[in-house]
Amino acid sequence: MANPSFEVARLPGFRFIAMAVFVVLYLPIITLVVYSFNAGQSVALWEGFSLTWYHSAWQNEAVKGATFRSLIIAASASGIATTVATMAALGTTRRKAFKGQTFIYVMINQPLMVPEIVTAVALLIFFASIKVATGYNGLIYLIIAHAAFCIPFAYLPIRARLEGMDLTLETAAADLYASHWLTFRRVTLPLMLPGIIAGAMLAFVISLDDVVITEFVKSGGQDTLPTYMLGQMRRAVTPEVNAISSVLLALTVVMLTAFFLLTRKKD
Amino acid sequence: MASNAEEKAESARTRSAWLLSTPALIVLLFAASGPLLIVVTYSFLTPGQYGNVVWNFDLSGWVGILFSKDIFDGTWHLADAHLSIFWRSVKLSLLTTAITFAVGFPTAWFIATRPPTQRALWLFLITIPFWTNLLIRTIAINEVIRNEGLLNTVLIWIGVISTPLHIIYTDTAVLIGMAYVYLPLMVLPLYAAIDRFDMRLLEAGYDLYASRIQVLRRVILPIVKPGIIAGSILVFVPSLGAYVTPRVLGGGKNMMIGNFIELQFGQARNWPLGAALSMTLLIVVMAALLVYVKASTREGNPHG
Numbered sequence: 001m002a003n004p005s006f007e008v009a010r011l012p013g014f015r016f017i018a019m020a021v022f023v024v025l026y027l028p029i030i031t032l033v034v035y036s037f038n039a040g041q042s043v044a045l046w047e048g049f050s051l052t053w054y055h056s057a058w059q060n061e062a063v064k065g066a067t068f069r070s071l072i073i074a075a076s077a078s079g080i081a082t083t084v085a086t087m088a089a090l091g092t093t094r095r096k097a098f099k100g101q102t103f104i105y106v107m108i109n110q111p112l113m114v115p116e117i118v119t120a121v122a123l124l125i126f127f128a129s130i131k132v133a134t135g136y137n138g139l140i141y142l143i144i145a146h147a148a149f150c151i152p153f154a155y156l157p158i159r160a161r162l163e164g165m166d167l168t169l170e171t172a173a174a175d176l177y178a179s180h181w182l183t184f185r186r187v188t189l190p191l192m193l194p195g196i197i198a199g200a201m202l203a204f205v206i207s208l209d210d211v212v213i214t215e216f217v218k219s220g221g222q223d224t225l226p227t228y229m230l231g232q233m234r235r236a237v238t239p240e241v242n243a244i245s246s247v248l249l250a251l252t253v254v255m256l257t258a259f260f261l262l263t264r265k266k267d
Numbered sequence: 268m269a270s271n272a273e274e275k276a277e278s279a280r281t282r283s284a285w286l287l288s289t290p291a292l293i294v295l296l297f298a299a300s301g302p303l304l305i306v307v308t309y310s311f312l313t314p315g316q317y318g319n320v321v322w323n324f325d326l327s328g329w330v331g332i333l334f335s336k337d338i339f340d341g342t343w344h345l346a347d348a349h350l351s352i353f354w355r356s357v358k359l360s361l362l363t364t365a366i367t368f369a370v371g372f373p374t375a376w377f378i379a380t381r382p383p384t385q386r387a388l389w390l391f392l393i394t395i396p397f398w399t400n401l402l403i404r405t406i407a408i409n410e411v412i413r414n415e416g417l418l419n420t421v422l423i424w425i426g427v428i429s430t431p432l433h434i435i436y437t438d439t440a441v442l443i444g445m446a447y448v449y450l451p452l453m454v455l456p457l458y459a460a461i462d463r464f465d466m467r468l469l470e471a472g473y474d475l476y477a478s479r480i481q482v483l484r485r486v487i488l489p490i491v492k493p494g495i496i497a498g499s500i501l502v503f504v505p506s507l508g509a510y511v512t513p514r515v516l517g518g519g520k521n522m523m524i525g526n527f528i529e530l531q532f533g534q535a536r537n538w539p540l541g542a543a544l545s546m547t548l549l550i551v552v553m554a555a556l557l558v559y560v561k562a563s564t565r566e567g568n569p570h571g
Contacts, residue, residue, distance in 0.1 A: 107291075
């Protein structure tokens with residue numbers, strides 16, 4: 001408590017509000033997880049611990065299908081997004097300003113700026129005409145749509161990693177007569193790998209969580225876990241939705257923790 | 268000759284930058300930016316009878332934002348139903364921004380004044396909800412405010428009320444939900460601004476006999492203003508375009524613009540109106556983001 005600014009910086013009531021905010025922020029999520037283990041139907045009355053709802057969700061064919069689709073889409077979309085974002089990051093960082101740089105930045109960040117509902121409507125219109133013209137209704141539409149909005153999320157951590165990298169190592173490799181490709185493969189790529197993994201995980205989580213764009217782009221019978229849950233909300237909520245939410249939540253927290261550990265700056 | 272070689276190297280670098288960015292640009296053009304142009308086109312066409320459009324130039328999509336046509340005598344008059352949806356969207360978004368600021372500012376201040384070793388943990392606690400699924404957080408708040416939810420159960424149990432409060436499927440429910448899901452978007456930029464705030468200014472203020480309120484109003488708030496603007500816009504923009512939260516918590520009746528747009532592509536079968544509404548939303552959001560960019564560039568300049 002030797003820090004003199006500590007006392008001065010106290011404002012009355014602020015600590016109380018902050019504590020209340022943290023409680024309010026976490027209480028609903030904790031309640032949701034706790035009641036997913038409830039033995040009874042009720043989402044308010046505790047009737048003892050059980051895994052009934054996890055079991056019934058697992059037995060539900062619709063949930064199985066949605067889980068499978070969610071994972072396929074998230075894996076493919078984050079794979080595509082990370083690949084193209086890595087290339088774009090290599091192209092746009094660590095060089096002097098070039099013609100069209102702003103255009104590329106705006107394009108890459110565009111999915112972060114346009115409201116999701118607007119993109120969703122645009123894709124609905126565009127893909128509807130392609131679907132009519134080609135008669136093809138597969139998952140590809142969802143994968144491409146997801147890949148597009150995942151690009152900025154993959155790009156930003158990769159770019160941050162590249163910008164923080166030591167240029168001298170690559171110069172050293174070149175001094176030792178390594179070719180461009182060899183330098184890239186043995187020096188640049190291993191160095192930027194944490195950024196790539198972080199970007200891929202972020203893209204995966206973002207794709208897994210998407211509701212709005214999926215809801216508009218999907219054809220009949222192409223529910224993902226979030227759109228399946230959204231559909232269930234029209235009826236009375238069953239703890240099955242809680243169980244699915246808890247699993248998704250756990251997955252997100254694990255991936256985010258890994259993301260933070262990967263991108264943490266060393267002191 | 269040297270400058271010529273330099274120029275060549277320069278243009279080779281530019282070319283490689285573009286070549287490496289091309290795959291990303293193609294995906295984005297195909298599934299993000301390009302389709303927006305189609306929406307613009309569709310907003311000027313005639314609605315088809317079973318959805319989609321007929322390729323005829325027509326301004327009715329744009330006119331239909333504010334006016335509706337009488338089915339019997341064909342006259343146009345102000346569409347009250349549309350206006351009430353716009354009003355609800357703007358009102359709820361502004362209120363969401365105000366509420367998140369009122370509770371988000373003390374929270375950000377609290378985090379920024381922790382000892383440096385603890386700060387990362389508190390920030391992480393704000394960041395986790397920020398990255399978790401918005402639908403799941405909406406379902407979670409739904410479990411709390413439903414008629415048979417946690418809030419009513421607890422209030423009845425302690426005897427404050429005898430019949431459950433009907434919050435769900437009202438504007439209040441949507442407001443609570445949006446404030447809950449968008450709060451981290453307010454706290455994070457506020458924290459970034461407060462973190463850079465020089466705490467010695469507070470000592471200076473108190474030395475000059477300022478009260479706590481005066482220090483807050485005359486010293487702290489003006490200096491962290493760029494953070495306030497950033498946070499407000501980051502909350503206001505997604506609130507205005509919200510779809511999931513009003514759909515789950517507002518029921519069918521308490522629509523916001525996002526749900527109204529969806530309606531045009533569903534039951535209402537008026538794609539041009541839906542396209543025109545989407546473009547209107549996009550323009551409003553872009554205007555707000557311009558303010559944000561201006562505010563954040565000013566932030567970089569301490570004397571600005």
